[in-house]
Amino acid sequence: MAAVRTRRDRSQTRIDDYLLSEAQLEEMYYHMLLARRLNERMLALNRQGRAPFVIAGAGQEAAQVGAAMALKKGIDYVAPYYRDLGVNLVFGMDAREAMLNLLAKRDDPNAFGRQMPSHWGNRERHVVTQSSVVATQLLHAVGIALAAKMRNDPIVVLASCGEGSTSRGDFHEALNFAGIHKLPVIFYIENNGYAITERTDKEMAIEHVADRARAYGIHGAVVDGMDAIRVYQTVAPAVAETRGGGGPYLIEAKCYRLWAHSSDDDDSRYRTKQELEEWARKDPIKLFRERVESDRIFPPEDLDEIEQRVDDEVKEAAQWAASQPDPAPEDALGFVYKEL
Amino acid sequence: MAAVRTRRDRSQTRIDDYLLSEAQLEEMYYHMLLARRLNERMLALNRQGRAPFVIAGAGQEAAQVGAAMALKKGIDYVAPYYRDLGVNLVFGMDAREAMLNLLAKRDDPNAFGRQMPSHWGNRERHVVTQSSVVATQLLHAVGIALAAKMRNDPIVVLASCGEGSTSRGDFHEALNFAGIHKLPVIFYIENNGYAITERTDKEMAIEHVADRARAYGIHGAVVDGMDAIRVYQTVAPAVAETRGGGGPYLIEAKCYRLWAHSSDDDDSRYRTKQELEEWARKDPIKLFRERVESDRIFPPEDLDEIEQRVDDEVKEAAQWAASQPDPAPEDALGFVYKEL
Amino acid sequence: MAEMTVIEAIRSTLAEELTSDDRTFILGEDVEAGGVFRATEGLAARFPGRVIDSPLAESSIIGISIGAAHYGMRPIAEIQFADFIHAGFDQLCSEASRWSYRTKGDSWLPMVVRTPWGGGVHGGQHHSQSIEAYYCHMPGIKVVAPSFPADYRSLLRAAIEDPNPVLFLEHKRTYRLIKQDVDDAPAETRLGRSRITRRGNDLTIYAYGLMLHESLAAADTLAGEGIDCTVVDLLTLNPLDKETVLEAAKMTGKVLIVHEDTLTGGFGGELAALIAEHAFEYLDAPIRRVAGPDIPAMPFHHAMEGFFMPNRDKIAAAARDLAAY
Amino acid sequence: MAEMTVIEAIRSTLAEELTSDDRTFILGEDVEAGGVFRATEGLAARFPGRVIDSPLAESSIIGISIGAAHYGMRPIAEIQFADFIHAGFDQLCSEASRWSYRTKGDSWLPMVVRTPWGGGVHGGQHHSQSIEAYYCHMPGIKVVAPSFPADYRSLLRAAIEDPNPVLFLEHKRTYRLIKQDVDDAPAETRLGRSRITRRGNDLTIYAYGLMLHESLAAADTLAGEGIDCTVVDLLTLNPLDKETVLEAAKMTGKVLIVHEDTLTGGFGGELAALIAEHAFEYLDAPIRRVAGPDIPAMPFHHAMEGFFMPNRDKIAAAARDLAAY
Ligand SMILES: Cc1ncc(C[n+]2csc(CCOP(=O)(O)OP(=O)(O)O)c2C)c(N)n1
Ligand SMILES: Cc1ncc(C[n+]2csc(CCOP(=O)(O)OP(=O)(O)O)c2C)c(N)n1
Ligand SMILES: [Mg+2]
Numbered sequence A, B: 001m002a003a004v005r006t007r008r009d010r011s012q013t014r015i016d017d018y019l020l021s022e023a024q025l026e027e028m029y030y031h032m033l034l035a036r037r038l039n040e041r042m043l044a045l046n047r048q049g050r051a052p053f054v055i056a057g058a059g060q061e062a063a064q065v066g067a068a069m070a071l072k073k074g075i076d077y078v079a080p081y082y083r084d085l086g087v088n089l090v091f092g093m094d095a096r097e098a099m100l101n102l103l104a105k106r107d108d109p110n111a112f113g114r115q116m117p118s119h120w121g122n123r124e125r126h127v128v129t130q131s132s133v134v135a136t137q138l139l140h141a142v143g144i145a146l147a148a149k150m151r152n153d154p155i156v157v158l159a160s161c162g163e164g165s166t167s168r169g170d171f172h173e174a175l176n177f178a179g180i181h182k183l184p185v186i187f188y189i190e191n192n193g194y195a196i197t198e199r200t201d202k203e204m205a206i207e208h209v210a211d212r213a214r215a216y217g218i219h220g221a222v223v224d225g226m227d228a229i230r231v232y233q234t235v236a237p238a239v240a241e242t243r244g245g246g247g248p249y250l251i252e253a254k255c256y257r258l259w260a261h262s263s264d265d266d267d268s269r270y271r272t273k274q275e276l277e278e279w280a281r282k283d284p285i286k287l288f289r290e291r292v293e294s295d296r297i298f299p300p301e302d303l304d305e306i307e308q309r310v311d312d313e314v315k316e317a318a319q320w321a322a323s324q325p326d327p328a329p330e331d332a333l334g335f336v337y338k339e340l
Numbered sequence C, D: 001m002a003e004m005t006v007i008e009a010i011r012s013t014l015a016e017e018l019t020s021d022d023r024t025f026i027l028g029e030d031v032e033a034g035g036v037f038r039a040t041e042g043l044a045a046r047f048p049g050r051v052i053d054s055p056l057a058e059s060s061i062i063g064i065s066i067g068a069a070h071y072g073m074r075p076i077a078e079i080q081f082a083d084f085i086h087a088g089f090d091q092l093c094s095e096a097s098r099w100s101y102r103t104k105g106d107s108w109l110p111m112v113v114r115t116p117w118g119g120g121v122h123g124g125q126h127h128s129q130s131i132e133a134y135y136c137h138m139p140g141i142k143v144v145a146p147s148f149p150a151d152y153r154s155l156l157r158a159a160i161e162d163p164n165p166v167l168f169l170e171h172k173r174t175y176r177l178i179k180q181d182v183d184d185a186p187a188e189t190r191l192g193r194s195r196i197t198r199r200g201n202d203l204t205i206y207a208y209g210l211m212l213h214e215s216l217a218a219a220d221t222l223a224g225e226g227i228d229c230t231v232v233d234l235l236t237l238n239p240l241d242k243e244t245v246l247e248a249a250k251m252t253g254k255v256l257i258v259h260e261d262t263l264t265g266g267f268g269g270e271l272a273a274l275i276a277e278h279a280f281e282y283l284d285a286p287i288r289r290v291a292g293p294d295i296p297a298m299p300f301h302h303a304m305e306g307f308f309m310p311n312r313d314k315i316a317a318a319a320r321d322l323a324a325y
């Protein structure tokens, strides 16, 4: 995990209401904010014609960072999906790498320019490589959990996807297998209300994806995905339970896609300004700051300082990454097969 | 539907306890028995080396005939699976055709020798053609129901498969779509306890497949599939409700596969004689006869006469079919594309 | 006469077919809002209830279309990107392709699966694929890959009217790139026919989709150098118009097969094999193929994408070699 | 030395690999009870917890194997019949084939998918298919199709030890039909190599699986008629041993490609294309293919099945024509 440069030594002691320490809360804010600011910069670069494609997690930072922080870095695995910049930051990606990924630079540690941006993957960091095909990763997560169980490794795998992606057969097959073998997997659904243009009622006839847990004999939970602290407080005990052999979880984080689907999408054709404005008021980063400020966890200056640090990092990273080498044309070749 | 030659004119009036008339009960017994005796003859032919492959529905006749009788022949559709000889008999297949199918004769109206036996299909009779690939037909049924709904045709589609087959992604995708569009489909699961060698606990972590209905916002029901009358009484109202726009049903008929998976399978390697004997006592045909006899619906002679008639038909059909023409080698060609 | 892009040709044909045949309907992801390429823009409002958003599930899009077609409708399924059709492979291969065969024509499936394919749009591994080779090895499925707007119109109409499952491949790079004056009257193109688009005596180039345009451009350049090319627009890939393919090979004795798809096991192999068997005596040179390299799929970065994509220069270079042979 | 059938060769190799490498395990339908062909008979008892019955869901068998392989295990997946792999096409194509490529080797997948393929067993449309063409068009997947028990042993071991996804095709008709004395010592066969099994100057036959045996039988007959055939056992189909393929073509100048799979778009097209490009100057005759007819899949009835299946007589007849050319 990228070291979070704390302003002063934060307390490691849990704050009762939060179940999180000051240090963790700072990390939480830092990662959420970094995800947002990186995404903003990425979109700006796209609008300037300097980045061909952006797909972002704006509105889902709390869902992502809160869940990822409930895992043990270096031990647990994540099989994330394209919006999960927040998850990746928690798992050790830094701003520079995020920018290398955006620009498909030769040294992007995720895909070396071979995949679209936001297709994560890093073996050493336990981030499972992913394609654009949604929901396939749920089965990979199950396979990792099966293997770990066979080896008696006490790990947990968190696999995430959008609510629309739960319509695919692979979702069913993954949860079914995990249920049968009581595997240590958290299926984590970031329900942001849309699958590109389709609202949730086009994807399912039920209100909560999490209600599907019963169909597989596994645990289900719904959490307010705009509240990072609640997310953490929901996912952390589930992680502990599944690690202890309690079987898989299906957790649904209710959130909202604050931006269009991607830089190629025009969302004005299928949703109203009014809807957007309503949700903007629930912005997870804004909410978080308001809460920790009103609870006086940190002085506002500290939070401002984190904001400043994030801005600096993003700016520096964008500049640095732009100057990094592109892949050569013939870098298209190689590694079709692994040689050991 | 093949005319059932009744011994005398049975009453068409419903018998209160049964919700079925005498005539229907006779038809029910006739079709269950015909299915069983045909399957027995088929297996005998296989053992004599005269039929290369048999896959039978012994133990599931009540589940099949009871459900099919709840539909409107000529109007409703079935998308059956390989064990569903009983469904097909109710929908109009006769003993001769069943034997043509077994022997892959040129004039088998299901597949003209092109498919393995028990791969049903007959457009005119509203029996949807099926492959060996399990569960694909659930989606075809949904497509038919969607089309019918678009056309305002008040039909119902019954799609069946085994409990093992519900593990496939297509099961999930079919139920999800049907739920979203409230389509007139009955997903009918014949839970016979085994998927070849695998018991149900290898296929799912829950006890009742029907509990999955909730995951799709549709109705679910479990019924004793060894009792044809109960099956009818469960399926008939569901058919009426879904026809009226009440949305799809997932109905699970608990039954038992009395024989090995197929003529190629040796079930002694994975189940005990004792288990088989216990279930043989619940043989759906035996149970049915006992009940109508003790309730004095028909005199025993009538039932004996039906038995005799069935035996005669099966014998005649087997002989007749054996003498029917085989496909010529070059009949392998043609109809790759439909010409209109 | 009106100038139309490829996407306009498709959209207008869809509208016409929805108007003229009430058995047609559209099923796919995001089609109600117009689809990601806007092929169905405005249609949901014009044809209420007949443009249907599917859940995000490709096997179901195909499987449900099969059922609806069996019932007598004429579903037009949209798979958002060809790259995502793979989850529907089973429904296409095990079911759709055999529906007529296994019932000896008792049942049949008048259905179309439209899907954008091909690269050169910065789509990376999963938004650039060529999928035709898989489906050209699936008797029972027809595969169509037009290049010009007028052919998109006539072949899409023909596909919808055909009683068989048709995979209708739309090269996404050409959607807005290629324009053509299109007659109001239906063009003559029929399913199952290829067309000799340009005639020349020195060598024959076979192509489809974007590569047909690149091949024509290459042929122009080569003409200036005194190399006269025949260019065959294959149009329907399965079943293939063997007659036209072989005629064109025999005419020039030298053949160059072009496709964007990766080389090994690509559709070009079948073309080469046909020619090597049935036009052998006419051949004056080795059969050459220009195709994508044998890597799983197109990389994202533009430099590597450019390396992957065949284009007019690579085609012209191979043609020069061949002409000089 | 012991005489072994193909199925015994497979079973014994599985047992050896489970013994020698504790990262290996078996996942598939009915494998605990031994599988429908008894390839895994007795293994569940000998290796508790390492022979795992999967639910009836092919996409999950492949997808879960991917995850386990990524974690460092060596899963050996069984797809009960090759015909049912289609639902796993997406996991193989979109995921397994690209795992190494898209991470530039940061991640990789040491996994094997074993599956019985081929016809002649009265299996009808869905228990007889050839699937190799699809996967030979998938760079990143290795495809192996042995013919002799000794090669089954060495190539299955090599497949399990390979760090890449390998599709291991077992011709089900040969399971009990083909026997061979097998050394205790590992055979030399390596992934990626074809073998010239028989040498003759008149023409070259390429084959794999059951058809290799039929080709050898045809070659015997033809030898009695004074026609001497070279027979190439392809063994690994993807990536292909181009060197051996071309060498054998150049040696005789006449080539006959044999496969059970349907003709159009089959693997034979690629072979023919390679030869027509890279051995063109050596060719003395059109490239011939003997293959299944272009129908969706093998019909059930034995008369039609016989019509479908290539065999020694059809191969010999084609070879005679070719020799006489
Ligand atoms: C199998 C597949 N089909 C279609 C697509 C195209 N596509 C990309 S994202 C997306 C919507 C996903 O919605 P959801 O799962 O809710 O995730 P979100 O984007 O809302 O986070 C679609 C249809 C795809 N990537 N994969
Ligand atoms: C997709 C697919 N995979 C595997 C098979 C092989 N197979 C045939 S029947 C069967 C078991 C089916 O079990 P279930 O659904 O419970 O039906 P049952 O045979 O018990 O009636 C299997 C695995 C198949 N036909 N289709
Ligand atoms: Mg969403």
Ligand SMILES: [Mg+2]
Residues within 6 Å of the ligand: B162, B163, B164, B190, B191, B192, B193, B194, B195, B196
């Ligand atoms: Mg069963």
